[in-house]
Amino acid sequence: MKSVVSRSIKDRGSDTLEVKKRLLQVARHLLSTEGREGASSRAICALAGVGAPTIYHYFGDLAGLHRAAIDETYEQVAEAYLQGAKERGPQQGLRNGWGAFNHFAHQEPLMCRIVIQQILAGEPPATVAETLRTVENDLSRLYDEGILNCPAHEAVQLLWIGTLGTVCFTSSKRNEQQERYPVLQEKMVDIVLDALFSIKD
The missing domain is CATH 1.10.10.60 (Homeodomain-like)
Incomplete structure (x- = not known):
């Protein structure tokens, strides 16, 4: 029984x-x-x-379900960073995470705009703050080693600004220029990472 x-x-x-x-x-x-x-x-x-x-x-309530669904969308970005950082260090993690966010913006522009609205409203996906803390901790070690050119908290803010800028561009209304988003994204990532780090991985 x-x-x-x-x-x-x-x-x-x-x-x-x-x-x-x-x-x-x-x-x-x-x-x-x-x-x-x-x-x-x-x-x-x-x-x-x-x-x-x-x-x-x-x-x-419905808002709670919406928040949970939105939170879940960012988990793929967090996982991309963690996997890249585990395999080849924080620089690769940043490249992977940035790429995953932009891929999401390209594949699901409407959902991405909802995520951006949540961020602008001060209610980002729950994993955003956790991921940014992880990135800052990882970058702090690189700053101590002389590899990172500015304090980790400043680097995280610069990276977040750059990421949101490319994501907004990618998820906005389609035009011919936006079809070139992978090329522009790679250029932006290269420029930012080259400026932040003294050596490449």
């Missing part, structure tokens, strides 16, 4: 994770393709196959 009860609890936990995951996937899809207006409670619930109270149960 005890094993049956334990299995039942485990199954419910698995179902809970599946429902939350499905809600996040649907919310991300609708935010990316339809914007905030299209990602309404009704639309999300219809695609996810759940009732409206489910959103409130797992995320508090």
Whole structure:
């Protein structure tokens, strides 16, 4: 009897994770393709196959679900930095993270503009602050070694300004020039990293 009860609890936990995951996937899809207006409670619930109270149960309200979906989009950028830094150091991590953010902006411009709006409103994805702290800690070591040309906190601010600038450009309305975004992005990354670091990795 005890094993049956334990299995039942485990199954419910698995179902809970599946429902939350499905809600996040649907919310991300609708935010990316339809914007905030299209990602309404009704639309999300219809695609996810759940009732409206489910959103409130797992995320508090629609805004909470939107925030969770937006937070999730930035995780790929954070992972790109961490993986690059692990393999070849912070400079490669910066290059990878910057590239991942711009790729996201190019592939999902509408969702990227929502992320930028959150940042401008002082409500950035939860992983942004965590990632910036990690970058600053990594760069502090390079500054102590004489590789970084300015204090780590200044370098992080300069990098963030540059990243947001290229992302805004990439995610804005399409024109012929913007189709050249990979080339322009690489030039911007090279200019900024060359200015910040005394030697290349």
